[in-house]
Amino acid sequence: MKASNQENVRFFNLQDIPHIQAVHGLHVTNEFSRHVHDGFSIGIVLEGKRVIDQKGASVVIGPKDVFLINPGEPHACKSEDGKHTYFTICVEPEALKSFASQISEKAQETPYFSCLAAKDEELNSLIREFMTLVQKSGSTMEKEASLISILSTAILRYGDNPPEIRRISPHVQAVNRAREYIKTHYAENLTLKELAGVACLSPFYFQRLFLENVGISPHDFLIQYRIKKAREMLDQGSSLADAALDVGFTDQSHFTRAFKRVTGISPGRYIRNLQDM
Template structure:
């Protein structure tokens, strides 16, 4: 008999910056196509996670490291009859940019890691230990920060590569970037295709095709993602789910909850309580 699904999230504040953690067990959970503002880095404890990433269908079994770079759309679902259990870090892009520049002793671009699954037992053990230490309130801050830097150093030195150059397709990359900025600036409104097309300088038909091809999400799916991201920030600051829903652009709390669970993996209320409970310790 499968054990019930369970998630635990928290945010740990360190001198290197805030670190978001999740320890979860999923069986029926299916993550909709989505992306993160920062890096995702974790280890599979039991079962197996299946996901689509960079045009490939991947499986991360127990003991494997799984990751995603900022802005790269991916999914998530069980690839084992018992589901999967994993420990995840959600790291600000600035944290890895700073670490990479310190390692290189000069300013360097954000590290790019092509593989979504790494079979590196040593790194997996380091991530597992760090995650457990981060969740322990009694663990010294210096120990947490030292182990965090050790993990980042190993990831960047062993797997980090220069980001591949973007394909040149005329004005389309600029147009899509403009549309993304417009969506983030006006996510709380009911944005129309005509608005986005006008902002990007493309026809509505050309805009939808170009945006979906380059981003990996339709404009509407991207809008939902932007609203969920805004809601996570509001919930982390202590706002009630109902208020966060409206401010983020959702019709009501149930509308937020439906999309939040498919992208974040838990409910808005549980997410808020997890972050607030850890802060109060």
């Protein structure tokens, strides 16, 4: 077994979300000489301090900071105190341009970040949440929604010419179509992009619209509906394994956590309560 403090760099190719890659550097001591990236790098330092040399200046990135590196910009990286741990989201330029266009629902230029580092606890927290989803195999919809929050926040706060956010219109019928689609296809691996397509809207706009109209996110609505159907199956005598699988949970632990989060008790306790009635 590897020691917990052993140096390592893990690359996550997100097959369910194209044009995005994640990198988790653990206890990195390696000094990266001057280089460039093809895409954007948006990341955080989890432990230690990262020093980025760019445009003749050195910037120290600490655990409460975020860093934003544009494609094609030469820079060098190293640890200030021997080693550091970081997490970075790598985004292809066309993908970030698409996200920027979704914000305003109008074509936008590729964003540019003139700010290399910023103290931003909210964005830092959003990136940490995405890291957890990547490492613990969160659903595609969870990761999509998390990315929308991260990239839209970065573009709007640190982009040189941030797009105007399109005002939300009622679109009640679009939301209702998406809700009915979820109720029909709840056992499938639904994605935010798929639901946005049903509503004929961009994922960014659809996420905001659904939340404003329904009061919860599309993912939370899906999970609550799955648990509702699972309870119906358990009431009729289904086993925990069958109920979890039939409503769309491929992992028993995910089912248990979701069930308790929605109902307040574990599915096992739910069954025991039925037997005591």
